[in-house]
Amino acid sequence: MENLLEGQWAQLNEEEAGPFIERVASQKRIMYGIAYSYLRNENDALEMLQEATYRAWIKRKSLKDTERFAPWVTRILINCCKDELKRRKQLVSAEPQSRENALVEMTSDRKLDMQRALDRVKPKYRQVLVLKYYQDLTLTEIAAVLGKPEGTVKTWLNKGLKQLRAQMKGGFSDDGQ
Amino acid sequence: MTVNEETLLREYFQTVSAQAGEVSEAKLNAAITGGVRKVRRQRLLPRYKWTVALAAALAAVIFLLPFIPQTGEPSRQTEARNAVSNAAAYLGLTGTGGSYDNVHTTVVSALEAGLLKPVEGAVIEKDGFTFEIERIAADRKGMLVLYSLYNRSGEKVEVASLNVTDKDGKPLIYSAGSTPQTAGAGTTRFYSQILWDGDYTALPDTLYAKISVSDIDPHLLVPSSDATELTLPLTLDKADMAKTGKEVQLNKNFSIADQQIILENAYISTTGVYLTVDYDSGNTKEIFGLLGPQLMQGSNSEYVGYGVRQTMMSDGRLTYVFPVDNTSSAPLKLRITGIVALDKTETQLIVDTEQKQIIKAPDNRLKFSAQSSRERMVLDFELKGTDRATNGYTVMQIANQFVDGQGQKHMLQNSVWADLEFREATATGENPAYRYSYELGSAGLPQPLTFTLLSYPNAIKERVEVEITK
Structure with a gap:
């Protein structure tokens, strides 16, 4: 390399x-x-x-x-x-897999659900979610990356999670329960 | 019951991380040096041009070496991408450099190949919105619909996904509903790829395509009640649909871990490649799914690889739906990297919830969590070694019905999916784990309790390729 x-x-x-x-x-x-x-x-x-x-x-x-x-x-x-x-x-595409018994479908659905939910989170909040939950950065480190005060990052994180929660609401309780 | 979104995020990003980790060092290095070279070329003085052109050519050879496809490795043909870039741009799908995700290959190539036929007069106006169905392509399994929304509201709006029903509003799509898209002022073009819910011959001659347009509200999961609904009738030509595509009877048996899998048939058509798979009833293992199924198209060791777009269950048969390149007649083959399966004798989980003890499980990755109580069974499925990199197949599922020590049947009181968490590795050296919580309904059940495993993340890796077309 x-x-x-x-x-x-x-x-x-x-x-x-x-x-x-x-x-x-x-x-x-x-x-x-x-x-x-x-x-x-x-x-x-x-x-x-x-x-x-x-x-x-x-x-x-x-x-x-x-x-x-x-x-x-x-x-x-x-x-x-x-x-x-x-x-x-991003255009409309065919819908995710049905929720039948196959393991393949369930895992894929969960991923698709999360992808779609993330896509609908505001970009400024999403970047915080990515840095925190993907890159495992601390709030201080995220603040350094984004050039924002730590308080702002914390607010964005909470708002991002809140938006994500709103998108995911009911998303995984869909097996008839 | 809701899932902790932080847990789900971590779980999701782990899958992403596994995928992202597959990129080669050489490609990353080429991207970085490419970023610098891009600038330098713009700043060159004319007299250096030929020198650098030669150097760039030599460098290109070096850079391209890692991209030369290895045997069986998927690769995207640059020329092919350029050929359809206009169609992709028309559909608004192109990203940087004219590329687009190959999940869109079906519609892009159908447009490029002239298979999406114009629809005359399918236009409706309402409340400052004009909904027009521009083109469709229908076959025996599904339909591609290309449509546009002209937005005169002055606001960015949300457009719920296209739904297709009969005259009484009964949905005709195998699985309906998806994340709404947005549309700003002016015209925005969309496409929808749908699968018929059942045999196409049973479809009515006239379908109704509907979209809902509403104000953007990130907290709304369904269109608001004051949404504008725009519906257009569509007439199907079933005779034409019957002639579209080709069905290939394969009946090919192949074996993974001594288990027989039957690739029954393929329907290769405008809307995709549909592969129907069955498992031999004489198998000693219960197969929960195929690992990493990929449709490979190409020849001479140069392939484009397509992941599964959707799966369908019909008459007990599992059908994998893959994207199709309508501009290519290159050979197709199915590649599988293994199966997720358990011995049929191992699909029972027997536990003593009073003693917090697992009596019988497929392996030792399943542990009783200290968080268990008499009414709530909490199990940790520990991830070890390469467990995380098994294409996301890290999910266990048990049947809702279970049996107590006296043979009495009971039902779980909660959704398994709603109570799945991811637990990070602990400071005391415990492996990361998926944590499943089950509400047993009541305490003091006669022990032990017997559960049936409907799936278990036991990946058996063995790569197999099966020819579909020559």
């Missing part, structure tokens, strides 16, 4: 980009994971990673405190995903 990066970099022949790429690469799994949680598609998640790298690269001079690179680039990535979702029109 590292050899490939170095090889690519040698061809780019830009001294500044080497350390930059290494820094992004150190966060790549986290960034890809977040993008995947938003777009649920490998190609799209990779494109978001590329787009975030692009935006971070052209804005790299604006990062004064290099210690804050990780939250900074994560925030850029989240913004890319939000922009992409805003741009994209």
